[in-house]
Amino acid sequence: MSLLLSIVLPVHGVERYLPRCLDSILGETPAAETRFEVIAVDDLSPDGSGAILDAYAARDPRLRVMHLTENQGLGGARAAALPQVRGEYVWFVDSDDWLPERTVGVILDELAQERRREVPADVLLTDFTHVYPDGGSEPNPWRHVLVGSPLVEGCTLAEHPALFQTVMSVWNKVFRREFLEGLGVAFGRGYYEDISVTYPALLAAERLRYLDRPCYFYRRGRDGAITATASPKHADVFAQYDAIFAFINRSDRPGRPVPESLRTLVFDRTVRQALNVYDTPGLVPVARRKDYFHRIALHFERHRPADYRFPGGVRGVQYRLAARGARIAYAELRRTGRLPRELKRGARAVAPAVKKGVRSGARFTAYNAFRRLPLDEHLAVYAAYWHRGYACNPAAIYEKAKELAPQIRGVWVVENRRQADAMPPGVPYVIVNTPAYLKAMATAKYFVNNVNFPRTMAKRQGTVHVQTQHGTPLKAMGMDLRGRPEAAEGMDFDRLQEAIDRWDFLVSSNPHTSEHFSRAFPGRYEMLDTGYPRNDRLANATPEEVRAMRERFGLRPGTTAVLYAPTHRGGKGGYVPLLDVAELARRLGPRFTLLVRTHYFHTDGPGDLTTGADAAEIVDVSTHPVVEDLYLAADALVTDYSSMMFDYAVLDRPVVIFAPDWEEYQRERGVYFDLFAEPPGAVTVDVDGLARALRAGDPEPGARARFRAKFCVWDDGGAAERVVRRVFPMGPAR
Structure with a gap:
């Protein structure tokens, strides 16, 4: 049987993470499983990564190691490996991430099925899980775009263009090698190196297929990640954009013609990414920001589709200003939500969109503007399980607060429209990153959650944060994991402490929980020894x-x-x-x-x-x-x-x-x-x-x-009432 899969593993400065990655690939499959190989590229790593690779290769012939004599970066390391791969499919795995148990076997079986199809998938997309430095994890936030779509059985990008809403990285995509080689594209140099391959592959594929199984743990926010690193190399993204549009414009391009609708979606996605990088504090160095913004204007000049229409609202205004290179006006709009007076006089076409945009809000501009408003003393924001919907202790507290503190208006945060549609009738909600959400997060007096709210939403003086947690702990939690490096892999304890410092109250389910939470989550909050509000329903x-x-x-x-x-x-x-x-x-x-x-x-x-x-x-x-x-x-x-x-x-x-x-x-x-x-x-x-x-x-x-x-000593059916009476002022409805 021919080799089914080649896993390409670029390695540089990941000594701390590499063993877990290798074990998740090699250690979870028996040595007799020879349908795959791993090609690891030691990209002149400055630490002991190269020695770790050699030691693993000595024990497992499925791993081959290449040692580069010059650092090539992620793109160059992948490019160096490609001539050596022998599998029918190739998967580019990052060496600081890892695979869930049994994943390699599952992928191999899926590829074996694809091999037997009349039209095998050119790209197999997989589900994944985000893992954060504080130990938290989050399912794929774009899964709702994929599950239940034509991608489950297989389709083209034109048949499901919503795929452009998802992550464009290569690590959750397994490519048919012959298809990939036939694209005539290459990984870029520097940052954002994989989008010059991902976009062409998705555009040209005759069949894309989605596997609805978490097959990848992706670390977010770790030290050294480009999304958290200030560098002039963020401007590398424009070379990748040029490569993408060069592919689209090629007369000998493989695959079907790219319709103008997809070209427009590609362009809009690239502009959005470029501006997100520019807007994220600390990424583009101050001395390079002017040049970076100018590069965005050049991107509009070079690649804007002929029939391109600017989006509405603030985003459309931002795009117009970026296209004109109006950096000062763009900054003023983001800072205040208003255009400078002198610019308004010559921007009649822009001003109505500004007004509409201020009404509808935009992620950075509106939030900063809303934070200048007074706190709403009668507003409480509720959320549960990373905005998954109406559930757990926050739901029980919300219900009791309606009864005992009716002057406090409650609003729930949900991730998307699908979750909004599942909310109980009559329960107010806002959807993440909408204007209503940004205003609520900026102005609410009370916040109730069983996980942490996003750290980008800063705690205002005078607000009250109630952390309910979502279970009595059997397993070690929080700071208690500092002595357990295996369980704490990837946790950022400084960031965890930052989240704890926001809490004003921590709800405890029983004396056992109070004892261990007070040590695992050290802070100045008040422990509420009340029992879990969600258990009131069971007790009653x-x-x-x-x-x-x-x-x-x-x-x-x-x-x-x-x-x-x-x-x-x-x-x-x-x-x-x-x-x-x-x-x-x-x-x-x-x-x-x-x-x-x-x-x-x-x-x-x-x-x-x-x-x-x-x-x-x-x-x-x-x-x-x-x-x-x-x-x-x-x-x-x-x-x-x-x-x-x-x-x-x-x-x-x-x-x-x-x-x-x-x-x-x-x-x-x-x-x-x-x-x-x-x-x-x-x-x-x-x-x-x-x-x-x-x-x-x-x-x-x-x-x-x-x-x-x-x-169960505190589970008498009155936990929610005890929490509400301590946190909220009692009073009649207004």
Whole structure:
């Protein structure tokens, strides 16, 4: 069988990160898996990276190492490797990032399927996860543009131009090598080197396909990353733009003709990127800003499509000023939201757009202008899970505040229109980066979140930030990871402390949480020993509500419903099937129903859940938005290390721990107590033991009672009220 995949790995100054990257590629595949190779290019690395590569290559023949005698940069290192690749497909992986568990095998199987197609994919796009220096992570923010689109089965860019809204880097794209070589393009020198390949590839591909599985962990904001580094090399982007449009204009260009609509989208995307670089503080050095802005004007002159129409609002005004090279007016517009008076007199065509733009807002201009307004003492901004929607402790606090502090108006932040459409009726919301969002973030008195708000939204004096967190901690958190370099890989503890310093209140679920959070998140905030507001619903649940939830999920009377909810495991990508759910269903029999809920980071779900007539029914409830509904419907919970066990214990129903990898988990992550010594119920490590425990009905009531006495002591149904009364002023509606 011919080689399917070549992974190209440029390496320079990443000694700290390189082993994890190599292990995620080579260590997760058996040595007998020879359908791929890795070509690592030591780009005259100044640290020990070259020696690390040689040591790995000595142990694994699938890794070949090239040592360059002159530093070539990312683009040059990739170009040096390309003549050496032998795979049918090539994947450019950055050596400071890493792949989730089992990813290489999944990609190889996908490529094997593509090989058999009549029209194999020229580019296979993958899903990915952002990882931040403070240890936080975020699913692909553009996934909504991809999932459910024609890209899932395969299409051209013209058939799904919304692809231009997503990241244009090469690391989440696997290229068919013959197609790539036939493009006649090359990686650029210096910064932004990959867009001169990515744009042509997407434009020319006969078939693009999207794999809806997280296949890449991409570090954002690490020290040394170009997106966080001041350098004159940011102007390198214009050479890449020239290369992109040279490709579009080539008469011998491979692929279909590029329609004017796509040319316009390419141009608009490049202008937006160039201005974002210029607008981001600290990227373009002060001495080079004038020249950089002039280069933007030249970009308009060289590449603006003949029928190009400026966008509306402030963005359109900014584009017009950039096209004219009006740097001072552009700066004045961004600073004040207004054009200079002398410019207005000669800019009648521009002024209406300015007025419209000030009404609609723009990301930098409007936010700075709104911050000059007085604080709105009656406005509270709510968010949960990185703006995913209405959920968790913030939702419970919002509901109670409407009752007890009706003079406080609450507004929710959501990421996009899809999430906005899923909001409960009557709940106000704003969408990220819209004018309403920017104004709310700039003027609100109160902020309630179960994660941190963006650090670009600075805390104003007089505001009140309530951090609720989103689970009782079993695993080590925050500053407690400083002594665990493996678990803390990529965390920026200074940035984490910066976020903690914003907090005025930290909500705690129980005494155990207060003890560990006060150490893991050291700060001047007030710890609210209230219990978790989200658990009030469980503490106050009535038999009628339980019955309604069971009917909602189609659970027949007499059926025992088991909720299986494993946690996310860092570094392992998508759903990790440690439990054979279908086998468990067969062992339990038809009087059981299994409700399977994968972690919200996982986008590929639990897979095929079909069973026979003599087995338990299996229902995938991963996308159900309200986990408390599932708690109420379920007669028992099966989990591993998820904080769901602490919440579900409020209901005083059986909890079974299925933890076959406990030793590995506690060694790698660190834990605050021994789950096997202090479990909420029965503990199992195989499917046979799990089935026995569930069939027993209530095998460990004593363990559950001890667990509840430690972790549910404040769950009396009044947590949200305690938070609201401490944070918000009580008073009648205005």
